[in-house]
Amino acid sequence: MTAVGADAAGRFRLGDRDVARLGLGAMRLTGSRPFSMGEPSDRTTSIAMLRRAVERGVDHVDTAAFYFSQTRSANEIINAALSPYDGVTVVTKVGPHRGLDGSWFGAPAPGNLRGQVEENLRQLGRDRIDVVNYRTYGPGPVAEHVGVLHDLVAEGLVGHVGISNVTLEQLEEAFAVGPLACVQNRFSLDSDHSRDVLRRCGELGVAFVPFFAIAGPGREAGTGTEVDVVAEVAAEVGAAPAQVRIAWTLALGDHVLAIPGTSRPDHLEANIDAAALRLSDEQVARLTPTPVGQA
Numbered sequence: 001m002t003a004v005g006a007d008a009a010g011r012f013r014l015g016d017r018d019v020a021r022l023g024l025g026a027m028r029l030t031g032s033r034p035f036s037m038g039e040p041s042d043r044t045t046s047i048a049m050l051r052r053a054v055e056r057g058v059d060h061v062d063t064a065a066f067y068f069s070q071t072r073s074a075n076e077i078i079n080a081a082l083s084p085y086d087g088v089t090v091v092t093k094v095g096p097h098r099g100l101d102g103s104w105f106g107a108p109a110p111g112n113l114r115g116q117v118e119e120n121l122r123q124l125g126r127d128r129i130d131v132v133n134y135r136t137y138g139p140g141p142v143a144e145h146v147g148v149l150h151d152l153v154a155e156g157l158v159g160h161v162g163i164s165n166v167t168l169e170q171l172e173e174a175f176a177v178g179p180l181a182c183v184q185n186r187f188s189l190d191s192d193h194s195r196d197v198l199r200r201c202g203e204l205g206v207a208f209v210p211f212f213a214i215a216g217p218g219r220e221a222g223t224g225t226e227v228d229v230v231a232e233v234a235a236e237v238g239a240a241p242a243q244v245r246i247a248w249t250l251a252l253g254d255h256v257l258a259i260p261g262t263s264r265p266d267h268l269e270a271n272i273d274a275a276a277l278r279l280s281d282e283q284v285a286r287l288t289p290t291p292v293g294q295a
Contacts, residue, residue: 005057009275015160015181022275023060025261030072050081056272062259066098075123092120095135107137110144131181133162142170150178168196182207209257213249243274
């Protein structure tokens with residue numbers, strides 16, 4: 001595949017900015033993995049990867065204060081690499097929180113979200129965060145938590161509000177509180193239970209940002225055993241399986257933003273190259289376990 005910029009994926013509105021539909025997830029820059037600490041990354045390499053991503057047109061970086069390994073913090077790496085963030089939209093999330101040993105704590109009270117936002121601001125070295133997502137712990141009311149974030153928008157600490165890990169009912173409840181910049185839910189070829197949320201975001205004009213779209217919780221992007229159909233399509237288009245997964249994600253709708261993450265510079269380059277990969281309607285249909293839009 002010919003090297004291209006992230007803009008080849010097209011652009012969509014995120015808060016008050018148009019961003020390339022291919023962004024970057026920052027968790028693996030620390031060496032951490034979902035639900036585990038992992039091995040610390042090389043800081044110099046991680047900083048260089050972030051700067052390289054921006055050079056290639058990535059202008060949307062997804063992070064969180066709870067993205068850290070034993071000696072690495074995603075927010076600190078982002079601060080060191082990208083401050084003063086000219087043209088880069090930074091999205092973080094609050095709700096989950098971890099101890100220094102990596103242990104997870106329960107759902108926070110709404111009043112605790114301010115402290116989490118302030119901690120992200122401190123780590124990122126910013127006076128305002130472009131978008132803050134409230135990530136839920138499962139079913140249940142979200143209006144009060146989302147309302148706190150809208151209060152912080154009014155105070156100027158937050159630019160826009162998003163939500164994550166939500167049901168369709170929670171999306172409707174949050175949207176009734178105030179405008180949403182994006183919805184982050186797990187969605188991939190292997191886990192498509194958020195089809196109704198994906199569809200509703202398109203109707204509302206809200207960006208849908210799937211996580212774990214390329215790699216599941218236990219494997220790095222570009223590695224692991226692929227399902228046969230992914231390998232077949234990859235051979236047909238002359239691309240890596242991870243690139244096919246990115247292209248399939250972007251084919252779900254113009255409002256879908258991909259945020260693949262990796263700890264390897266070669267995977268970063270390949271992920272950005274995938275911005276230009278276009279699958280045929282037949283290939284998309286073959287890859288899709290259940291037609292998008294059908295409950």
